């Protein structure tokens with residue numbers, strides 16, 4: 001009987017025009033006569049549908065586009081085909097979505113298996129070395145068992161707020177170093193040394209002492225090298241490393257094993273301290289007054305050393321460039337828009353005053369600061385297209401049936417530049433995110449699913465709150481202490497994706513120390 005009622009409701013949903021335009025989740029295989037088939041989804045035709053070759057046809061030497069120009073190719077597709085487009089990427093089809101409502105539907109579908117995109121190089125590495133996959137690539141029970149305890153220690157607001165003083169210490173040291181300079185020659189490297197130091201506090205419970213250095217620490221060099229090799233592996237037409245230990249594979253394996261040994265060494269050192277605290281019956285007290293990610297993981301009975309090594313490596317790899325780049329674009333936007341910088345400075349003065357200590361109450365009051373960060377993430381979307389999902393259910397989106405296991409990419413990088421959702425999309429207008437502004441410019445607030453820089457739902461970014469706090473503290477202290485500007489003649493920053501959106505060239509930032517904080 002319940003099955004009959006279920007079928008009745010599904011039929012109702014299919015026949016209801018409002019729902020019809022969004023989504024109907026169906027039992028696998030059951031296809032409505034009202035929805036159009038997957039084959040009918042618009043997109044490039046003919047040779048573009050040949051596996052692998054069809055994808056290559058979009059890029060050099062067949063066109064002028066490089067891999068990095070994918071966002072532009074996709075925007076052209078949207079203009080040509082509409083808000084849902086099917087395109088052959090490699091062997092399979094990818095469905096690209098350019099509509100906030102469809103995006104909402106995809107992100108709010110129920111999860112059961114938590115599919116993740118499987119990357120060939122990572123898969124063979126896991127098989128051959130036994131090193132577990134990163135959280136990002138795990139699925140199902142394996143993913144849930146690692147994600148749950150980690151997220152309890154990373155996403156709960158009260159726990160995250162307790163990392164504030166640690167981030168503040170790191171930021172104060174950073175500001176002291178910046179005071180010795182008039183310009184930052186390589187802003188990206190400087191900021192990634194800063195974010196490395198903060199993430200190291202989270203992951204390794206110690207400072208790496210790298211702020212202000214001209215070099216990155218060994219673990220960061222390993223991560224960068226590993227990503228470079230991984231990116232090479234992605235665009236190889238024949239994945240020979242899947243069958244043979246090719247030079248690229250051997251190099252990737254050596255770097256990955258080295259990363260593993262560095263993390264294991266750090267873990268062992270912390271485990272010794274933890275055991276000592278336990279022996280002295282001080283562990284509980286310690287964790288109460290000084291919350292600490294690594295110790296709370298080590299003290300969690302659900303976690304094994306292998307799992308902790310895995311999560312710490314993932315967080316460390318995911319937490320540096322992501323935040324450094326978002327910070328970079330937030331700062332360069334402020335440097336390029338002096339009147340907005342002045343407005344932010346005014347907010348900092350009003351809320352924080354002369355205080356050198358930033359509290360969570362200060363941060364809660366700074367709505368213009370948050371608007372500036374959001375606006376920069378919108379104008380320079382942090383990842384190439386947007387979050388993506390493998391469909392767990394046969395689903396109707398925009399009137400087309402999308403079968404289970406189809407890869408759907410939610411192209412927010414295009415949506416945030418779409419005048420239908422964000423008027424004056426190219427302009428930097430933090431005010432568009434403020435609540436009390438009564439203007440057309442705030443229209444974007446009606447489309448929250450057009451802009452989710454940290455993704456959404458159970459698979460959303462686990463480091464979101466940590467990153468937001470780090471950016472808020474970093475920007476407040478920089479603007480509190482310096483007037484920042486770009487060198488003459490620089491009016492925009494060209495970008496490249498690796499895999500986070502980064503500046504294509506070295507960026508220099510000029511800094512003038514403010515005479516007194518309260519001035």
Ligand code: HEM
Nearest residue numbers: 136318319322323326382387454455456459460461463467
């Ligand atoms: C501004 C900074 C950051 C941005 C823009 C960002 C963005 C994202 C996005 C878009 C996703 C995919 C979400 C989805 O599919 O719904 C993600 C996942 C993830 N992020 Fe971040 N992130 C940032 C900072 C961080 C930090 C600081 C950490 C760690 C300390 C981190 C760790 C992760 C991990 C582990 C995942 C995978 C989660 C899973 O699959 O369960 N991220 N991030």
